Amino acid sequence: MKVPEIRPPVELVVASGKGGVGKSTLTAVLALTLAEKGYRLVAVDADAEAPNLHLVLGVEEWSRVDEVREGRLAYILDDRCTRCNICAEVCTYGAVEVKDGRYTINPYICEGCLTCSLACPPKAIRYRFRVKSGEIRVAETHYGFTLVSAETMPGRPNSGKLVTEAKNLGKKLLGPSGVLLVDAAAGIGCQVVSSLTGAQLVVLVAEPTLASLSDLKRIHKLTKHFGIAPMLVINKYDLNIDTLPLIEEYAEKENIPVIGRIPYDPSVPKAMAEAKPITVYDPDSPAAKAAKSIANHIAENVLPHWRAWWAKYRPRKPEPYVPIILRPGQDNSRKHA
Amino acid sequence: MATIKIAFATVRGGLDDVLADRFGRAPTFTIVEVDPATGEIKNIEVIQNPGYTAGGGAGVRAAQTIAEKGAKIYVGPQPGPNAYAALQYLGIKVIPLTGTTVRQALQAALQQLQQQ
DSSP: OOOOOOSSOEEEEEEOSSSSSSHHHHHHHHHHHHHHTTOOEEEEEOOTTSOOHHHHTTOOOOSEEEEEEOOEEEEEOTTTOOOOOHHHHHOTTOOEEEETTEEEEOTTTOOOOOHHHHHOTTOOEEEEESOEEEEEEEEEOTTSSEEEEEEEOTTOOOHHHHHHHHHHHHHHHHTTSSEEEEEOOSSSSHHHHHHHTTOSEEEEEEOSSHHHHHHHHHHHHHHHHTTOEEEEEEETGGGOTTTHHHHHHHHHHTTOOEEEEEOOOTHHHHHHHTTOOHHHHOTTSHHHHHHHHHHHHIIIIIGGGHHHHHHHHSOSSOOOOOOOOOOTTSOOOOOOO | OOOEEEEEEESSOSTTSBBOSOSTTOSEEEEEEEOTTTOOEEEEEEEEOGGGGOSSOHHHHHHHHHHHTTOOEEEESOOOHHHHHHHHHTTOEEEEOOSSBHHHHHHHHHHHHHHO
16 A cells, blocks of 8 residues: 555544543554554654653653743742741642741742732742743654653643644654644543644543443543544443443434444453554454554544544534633523533 | 734744644744734734743743733644643633644634634
């Protein structure tokens, strides 16, 4: 098969809502397959709070590490502090700690909001600016493609921005054509929103549990909001045959094509322990075969005609969002319709 | 005839720039003041988006910025849920569009306005 040149690049995100359903495992197989078939490819690990795609891909060394600095943190000059306790009273976050009569600010709690420094009578509070909030790392994998990985520093709040910057770097490395493959975080928060922004296709991964179904609905709502065409992979489908039909019914009702089912397979955790993608660790295992056929399907039937695929499965209308407007003096308890 | 202001999410800004691929963290906004009846451009302004470098709440900050400039319509990539809610609250109409230049996007937006 001759691999088509995809110009401008297409962005394919692997997301799931629920964690631990096999996003990174599937992403690794997908990346290997696409690279093997000759696609121009950059993989982005957009799970900035807990990046681990590089572990699955056996990356040992980063070829480039960029620090991202952002925001500010307060600290107290002890010789100026009069122990008046005003900073502790005004801090909404409770970041001011008193120990043996000394006032300090807990950097994991401080939001850099400036309130304490405005209130401090002797002006004893200073700021550290451009605090390191994370790293964006680049590595050449053994499998012929580049990996960009974002990592936040614990306690720093900028995962969404890091993901945006990691994706931008990925696009720059990719150039004018190819595939940007994004491994999203679990959940539907800031960094997942950043992972999905600007994407055209999303592979949703679910497992047959009620928790996964519930999270699938939530992530699907988000992808509908962005007008992204979804496809569904059901992992560990044979673990819970009773719940499987619920997932399939939801997919059918919502016009999500189910592009594959992967059986539960003990060789998957073994492959993880070896830091190898499942198709490298044991290509003949049932999970590896199923994942490989899903990856082949995406490489052969989805990506070459991704515009047609998008037109066929894209959400018909964007998910409406009703703003929650709170006005002073009103009853602010949320009413769910 | 009164003019309206349309905000476009852009990279460098200007009529010949392409639309950015995100709203909240778009580097700039190009705000075009236009007469909706004739399509005549009265004024073009390029502003920096404070959301581009924001740690969190980028979309809401971006929405606030274009509202302060008096934009009534936003054209560009679909904003995220929070940004979308903020735009709705601020009374800014959203026209989702990507992959074109500001000039083409302006034509598309004016067409939509005239149909209504």
